[in-house]
Amino acid sequence: MHIVVDRRPAGVALIDEAGGETLVPEAGLAAAVAEREAEHPRWVWTDTAQWYPPLLRAGVRVERCHDLRLVDAILAGIDGRAPRRDWGRAPVPARSDTLFDLDGVVDARPAIAAPLAWRQQRDAIAAHADPARLALLAAAESAGALTAAEMHHAGLPWSAAAHDALLTEALGPRPVPGRRPARLDALATEVERLLGVGPLPIDSPSELVKALRRAGLEVATTRSAELKRLDHPAIAPLLQYKTLSRLHTANGWNWLDEWVRDGRFRPTFVPGGVVTGRWASDGGGALQLPRQVRAAVHADPGWALVVADAAQLEPRILAALSGDAAMARAGAGVDLYAGIVESGAVSSREHAKVGMLGAMYGGTTGVSAQVLPRLARSFPQAIGYVEAAARAGERGERVATRLGRTSPAPSAAWRERQHEAGAEGASEAEGRAARGAARSWGRFTRNFVVQGTAAEWALAWMAGVRRRLWSPDAGPLTTQPHLVFFVHDELIVHSPLDRVDEVERALREAAVDAGRIVFGASPVSFPVTVAAVQRYSDAK
DNA sequence: AAGCCTAGCGCC
């Protein structure tokens, strides 16, 4: 059963299966949704990010939805057309200038009515070569949208005091605005002294390169990987400066002031924000939270953070995608890379890891390229699968994930370059450039199938965890165990201490389910490591 | 002053 939500000039229409409409004022929407939620409808609406947050603020949770905007983006990708952008915008918040309130409401009506978009999308899914998988993807993407809104609503528990303490420990006391911390000052002075070239423009990469060269250090950039290769007493304090300066500028006191309120960090998670289907985030760099500051992620008193991580997710995804039985066997334990070593394919865990990552990213040099032939002999299906995806990309073809999300076509400029390089009279240089571009696009499509399918597995995992934690009659979201963080292959649940065991079970069971949902009967296992901790930094 | 680009580095 589903209910389509459609914004009208006079309010919001709730349209049931039989076509019956109930018109409710925008302000009465939460109550109207709450009243119908007990019947377990699927809410069909234009954009979860617009509709759901006000419901959550009113204490109303929704179990299932169909997000027309996100599903359109997937269908648009398959059809090779641009996604619709006109899904309306969120109602203007009450605090804004009253002059614009009326405009806001008018603009909030999308160009296409939700019931029509819904019919079109159902037809498009039914007409697809594999409707069942695509319907699964639509459901998983939509469930992700609900979870993203709920995680933003709940927020990641954050101790400003712990954050301040770790900053003070690393950098010295918080400086007055415009000044840099004492520890950075001291390190910069030390680097200047050891280089002996006078005042150092340490925060300007291009100027710093010149200064280093004046001091006799042959560098082309100031990248730390390049600096590490040098043997000079000034390098150690310079690297230290760069690390601490990064902490200060990216996740220092200013970050804390801007992003942490009332003990919570509330980034916006953006489902489908990455071309492969991975999530993106907006605000605070949520998906790049440095290990250095994870000690500030702190459970409330009487609560725990249950941190779960899918072990070696991407190579397992590749094993399942390709049906590689030997790699499935290597992954029977918790450590797939150790299993690859035991199979005799390579001699060390590091070789297994670097080799597999290289196979999935398209590495062509170093250790990864050296061990690739051995991996290809032991796991021909798995390696053959990513090689085929790479060749398809090099030919300009599109590739697809397990559930049917497609890679974009290469640009017109790319196709033109390939065409011209093959034409009569093309120069050697044109040929080289075209082959380089082709290989580059092949690396993208090679990775797309694995990264995109891993994102689908993660959506299924997350949806399974959410469903297991869900109990509609147990009160508001944040009084029960609830998801607070997600980063590609890792989930965090904030849970009352006495419910940690059931949360751990939910995380493990949902991972097993996710494998079945995405791959059906497959011998590949998807183990997760789970740790109940007070601080995120204690998880591993 | 605002917008755009690059360098660099954090995460998976």
Place this chain on the structure above:
DNA sequence: AGGGCGCTAGGCTT
């Protein structure tokens, strides 16, 4: 190294 991102600072253009 090879895939995908977001963010900050510096430095340039408009």
